[in-house]
Amino acid sequence: xxxxxxxxxGQPASLVNRLNLQQYVVYLGFLVIFxxxxxxxxxxxxxxxxxxxxxxxxxxxxxxxAIGLVFVMSAGExxxxxxxxxxxxxxxxxxxxxxxxxxxxxxxxxxxGLLIGLLNGVLVAYVKLPSFLVTLATLGLFAGVxxxxxxxxxxxxxxxxxxxxxxxxxxxGVPSLIWWTVxxxxxxxxxxxxxxxxxxxxxxGDNSRAASVSGISVPRIRLAVLLxxxxxxxxxxxxxxxxxxxxxxxxGETDLMTVIxxxxxxxxxxxxxxxxxxxxxxxxxxxxxxxxxxxxxGLSVSDQMIVRxxxxxxxVAVSLREKSR
Amino acid sequence: MHRAVRHFALLATVFxxxxxxxxxxxxxxPHGEAPTPAGTFALTAAEExxxxxxxxxxxxxxxxxxxxxxxxxxxxHDEFKRLGVEVVAQTDAGFxxxxxxxxxxxxxxxxxxxxxxxxxDPATAAVVYDPARTAGxxxxxxxxxxxxxxxxxxxxxxxxxxxxxMGNKAAVAMADALGGKGKLGYIYHDADFYVTNQRDxxxxxxxxxxxxxxxxVAEAGMADPARSEEIAQGMITQNPDLDGIxxxxxxxxxxxxxxxxxxxxxxxxxxxxxxxxxxxxxxxxGGNIAALVxxxxxxxxxxxxxxxxxxxxxxxxxxxxxxxxxxxxxxxVADGWKKSLNKDVPATIADAMK
Amino acid sequence: xNANVSAANEPVLKLKDIRKTFGGVTAIENFSLDVHPxxxxxxxxxxxxxxxxxxxxxxxxxxPTSGTITIENQTVAMSNATMARGHxxxxxxxxxxxxxxxxxxxxxxxxxxxxxxxxxxxRRRMIAETETLVxxxxxxxxxxxxxIRDLSGGQRQGVAIARATHWASKLILLxxxxxxxxxxxxxxxxxxxxxLKRRNIGVLIIxxxxxxVFKLSDRICVLRRGKQIGIRETAKTDKxxxxxxxxxxxxx
Numbered sequence: 055x056x057x058x059x060x061x062x063x064g065q066p067a068s069l070v071n072r073l074n075l076q077q078y079v080v081y082l083g084f085l086v087i088f089x090x091x092x093x094x095x096x097x098x099x100x101x102x103x104x105x106x107x108x109x110x111x112x113x114x115x116x117x118x119x120a121i122g123l124v125f126v127m128s129a130g131e132x133x134x135x136x137x138x139x140x141x142x143x144x145x146x147x148x149x150x151x152x153x154x155x156x157x158x159x160x161x162x163x164x165x166x167g168l169l170i171g172l173l174n175g176v177l178v179a180y181v182k183l184p185s186f187l188v189t190l191a192t193l194g195l196f197a198g199v200x201x202x203x204x205x206x207x208x209x210x211x212x213x214x215x216x217x218x219x220x221x222x223x224x225x226x227g228v229p230s231l232i233w234w235t236v237x238x239x240x241x242x243x244x245x246x247x248x249x250x251x252x253x254x255x256x257x258x259g260d261n262s263r264a265a266s267v268s269g270i271s272v273p274r275i276r277l278a279v280l281l282x283x284x285x286x287x288x289x290x291x292x293x294x295x296x297x298x299x300x301x302x303x304x305x306g307e308t309d310l311m312t313v314i315x316x317x318x319x320x321x322x323x324x325x326x327x328x329x330x331x332x333x334x335x336x337x338x339x340x341x342x343x344x345x346x347x348x349x350x351x352g353l354s355v356s357d358q359m360i361v362r363x364x365x366x367x368x369x370v371a372v373s374l375r376e377k378s379r
Numbered sequence: 380m381h382r383a384v385r386h387f388a389l390l391a392t393v394f395x396x397x398x399x400x401x402x403x404x405x406x407x408x409p410h411g412e413a414p415t416p417a418g419t420f421a422l423t424a425a426e427e428x429x430x431x432x433x434x435x436x437x438x439x440x441x442x443x444x445x446x447x448x449x450x451x452x453x454x455x456h457d458e459f460k461r462l463g464v465e466v467v468a469q470t471d472a473g474f475x476x477x478x479x480x481x482x483x484x485x486x487x488x489x490x491x492x493x494x495x496x497x498x499x500d501p502a503t504a505a506v507v508y509d510p511a512r513t514a515g516x517x518x519x520x521x522x523x524x525x526x527x528x529x530x531x532x533x534x535x536x537x538x539x540x541x542x543x544x545m546g547n548k549a550a551v552a553m554a555d556a557l558g559g560k561g562k563l564g565y566i567y568h569d570a571d572f573y574v575t576n577q578r579d580x581x582x583x584x585x586x587x588x589x590x591x592x593x594x595x596v597a598e599a600g601m602a603d604p605a606r607s608e609e610i611a612q613g614m615i616t617q618n619p620d621l622d623g624i625x626x627x628x629x630x631x632x633x634x635x636x637x638x639x640x641x642x643x644x645x646x647x648x649x650x651x652x653x654x655x656x657x658x659x660x661x662x663x664x665g666g667n668i669a670a671l672v673x674x675x676x677x678x679x680x681x682x683x684x685x686x687x688x689x690x691x692x693x694x695x696x697x698x699x700x701x702x703x704x705x706x707x708x709x710x711x712v713a714d715g716w717k718k719s720l721n722k723d724v725p726a727t728i729a730d731a732m733k
Numbered sequence: 734x735n736a737n738v739s740a741a742n743e744p745v746l747k748l749k750d751i752r753k754t755f756g757g758v759t760a761i762e763n764f765s766l767d768v769h770p771x772x773x774x775x776x777x778x779x780x781x782x783x784x785x786x787x788x789x790x791x792x793x794x795x796x797p798t799s800g801t802i803t804i805e806n807q808t809v810a811m812s813n814a815t816m817a818r819g820h821x822x823x824x825x826x827x828x829x830x831x832x833x834x835x836x837x838x839x840x841x842x843x844x845x846x847x848x849x850x851x852x853x854x855x856r857r858r859m860i861a862e863t864e865t866l867v868x869x870x871x872x873x874x875x876x877x878x879x880x881i882r883d884l885s886g887g888q889r890q891g892v893a894i895a896r897a898t899h900w901a902s903k904l905i906l907l908x909x910x911x912x913x914x915x916x917x918x919x920x921x922x923x924x925x926x927x928x929l930k931r932r933n934i935g936v937l938i939i940x941x942x943x944x945x946v947f948k949l950s951d952r953i954c955v956l957r958r959g960k961q962i963g964i965r966e967t968a969k970t971d972k973x974x975x976x977x978x979x980x981x982x983x984x985x
Contacts, residue, residue, distance in 0.1 A: 098467075099488030108488070112481040208476070208503045248853040250846045253835075257843055260832035267830050268844030269815040294477050300503030308473045327834040346485050355444050355471040 091347035113342035114231040115290035120334040121242040122283035130259035130326030131185035136287040138196035140306025143291030148209040148301035167288020175277035200303040208302035220296025259326025406543040412699035417682040431463035437493035438486035439469040454680025497521040519687035530698035541701035546581025552670035552706040560592030561622030569600025607631030611638040629655035677721035751800035768935035778956035793817030821902030833882040838863040887918025
């Protein structure tokens with residue numbers, strides 16, 4: 055950014071170019087990877103409707119969590135606890151739905167997520183502890199809770215309305231997981247981009263003092279974003295429980311890094327003030343596509359991990375370099 | 380019949396006790412299946428040719444990647460290669476059932492004829508494998524099958540360890556190390572887990588039934604491996620004259636080993652299960668470790684691949700195929716490594732043997 | 734001391750006997766000052782003289798220990814910055830308080846974004862009002878869509894002042910508005926400040942630069958160690974007198 059400072063009065067054109075490029079990195083990356091797989095795997099079923107819709111279905115919970123994390127990161131915070139919130143919510147929903155029915159299951163699942171978000175939020179916003187440490191602690195705490203909730207057992211979900219609504223069902227010919235993705239992304243995008251709340255989240259992450267002297271309640275924003283993140287992780291837990299027709303303490307444990315990578319590759323700044331919901335969606339689809347394509351290429355598991363790591367590294371390097379100041 | 384088969388299998392192994400074996404018991408499958416030795420499942424030359432002509436494909440959907448899975452994986456790869464079956468994809472679910480479901484869906488895009496898999500969560504795995512099952516893919520499992528699935532109809536077979544045999548061989552190895560008599564300590568896994576429960580039980584019953592001159596004088600249950608050192612400490616303090624200690628698997632056995640070393644005890648022998656490099660090193664250097672009983676993990680992969688391939692040409696497999704295990708001692712460590720994991724013995728151990 | 738003649742109308746801000754103590758320490762004592770619409774009053778004094786404390790009292794951040802604040806004939810008690818804003822007082826902070834990665838127009842409306850009947854941000858209105866205002870004040874920025882961090886220091890200060898101007902109905906407090914700027918940019922910001930007089934609002938400016946004070950202000954108020962040393966009409970004083978007052982070589 056030093057160049058922009060020294061040349062602030064002139065060169066608006068180069069500035070615009072760079073801004074556009076940085077904005078489109080994720081879309082460009084997505085396209086490149088897609089085309090690569092489409093060509094290399096054209097005989098391996100990559101381009102089939104079934105496979106492409108699989109990618110969408112498989113990434114639904116990650117996308118939902120990524121939306122929450124965009125809010126959190128835009129406000130300059132982080133939420134690591136989503137990794138174990140998913141399992142707690144899924145287990146809470148599974149136990150409740152079997153005994154008390156659909157409504158209670160949904161309330162228990164989302165409620166568990168919101169409660170974890172509330173705990174994080176209060177500690178961060180009002181006790182004024184750093185969110186990294188708070189959510190690192192609650193990540194471990196609730197990983198323990200999810201293990202002890204059912205004593206490591208997995209809980210089957212037998213309610214077919216629940217599994218249809220959150221997992222295997224469809225509406226107007228479109229699978230429910232895709233509906234959830236579309237609805238969550240649309241709502242998230244509008245709230246993030248088009249409401250005062252969204253603007254205040256960005257201002258808080260950008261310059262919390264400026265936000266504060268402008269009359270924005272910074273603690274309330276911090277609490278709100280962690281609540282959103284907890285609630286959405288809870289929803290992701292319901293989607294997993296619906297899809298697997300079961301809940302287990304391991305659900306979501308491996309997702310945390312994928313979610314963070316999706317959000318950052320998608321163009322959200324790690325230290326706040328700037329982000330995009332659509333970018334996070336594309337980032338999440340990119341991660342899913344990468345998993346899918348590398349498996350279909352027939353690589354060994356270790357090679358898949360290496361290649362995936364390298365591609366994420368490249369994507370993050372490009373998107374962060376463009377945005378660094 | 381199974382008893383006869385078992386008898387044969389045992390006779391074929393190196394460490395047969397002089398008195399034969401009276402210990403009664405056998406491994407049962409996760410759903411109570413009777414075990415069939417993996418070696419009994421073979422394909423005829425005609426069947427193999429038929430498989431080769433079929434141009435079949437396979438996908439390997441693992442639960443996680445470890446040295447054990449690696450050995451199973453390479454066994455499956457080698458056998459598929461031999462049979463002309465192309466492995467088109469392999470995945471690692473990182474112990475996450477949701478990811479395993481995604482993995483199954485993903486590999487289906489390559490329309491494999493076979494999926495070999497170890498279910499992360501057997502109790503709820505039906506949902507994970509249903510897309511493959513309805514697509515007519517032949518499923519063969521390692522260790523366990525999804526609850527509700529029927530052998531022969533929904534899946535080809537389950538291939539696993541002969542758990543009873545492992546415990547039994549540990550007892551035999553202990554007797555060999557101690558000359559058939561002595562006082563024993565017995566550290567078992569104190570949890571409801573059928574793999575360790577069967578192995579521990581087999582060790583105990585073999586000692587009790589086959590070796591009247593050997594007595595288990597100290598027993599301790601271990602629920603948390605992290606506390607194994609304290610358990611070992613207590614046992615050795617109360618029974619300093621133990622001749623041997625059985626430990627349920629290698630990780631806690633290392634704690635027992637360090638306790639013995641700390642007490643300056645070099646005469647108490649340890650027998651445990653699973654190949655483990657530090658434990659093997661101690662054994663090779665003539666330390667307390669007398670034997671490590673290992674399963675033929677590589678052979679699990681070979682057997683599962685063979686059974687699945689056979690099912691494509693109409694050959695049925697028994698529901699629960701078990702591979703042999705072997706007791707690895709100082710003398711057989713190199714062979715044992717090769718046989719169990721299909722790998723060369725680690726360099727540190729090879730160096731120590733020189 | 735109250736013999737001001739520069740404005741005919743009622744003062745927009747009237748401070749009477751303001752006193753502020755922190756614990757046992759007195760930061761400000763017996764401070765009284767009127768600011769009239771269309772008038773620029775400069776507040777000068779050495780570091781630690783109490784200027785910042787005074788700004789914080791007027792902007793609602795601190796509550797005075799005693800004394801009264803009157804805004805257009807109405808005595809007010811303010812306990813936070815939002816209340817001060819409610820009374821038509823805006824502050825341009827030394828460090829600008831701009832959100833760097835947001836656009837100019839979002840910063841103009843930070844915390845007070847207008848929404849349409851669906852509750853969504855009314856961007857069109859924000860952009861239009863921003864463009865009108867930057868044109869009026871002659872703040873030369875590429876566009877209302879520009880991101881703050883891509884602007885120069887002078888442009889940023891221009892945006893901060895424009896924001897204050899947009900929202901202030903009575904009084905703007907400027908805290909060292911040109912401290913971080915170069916010569917040309919300082920001149921530009923001074924022009925903007927001068928143009929505020931035409932808007933008939935009161936301006937209270939803190940500045941270290943006496944040149945700037947003499948160039949811009951109608952009256953100068955001097956603080957030293959929390960005490961009000963005196964108020965002079967700029968036209969009837971000179972730098973030597975003000976320096977003497979600041980340094981304490983002359984008690985009034």
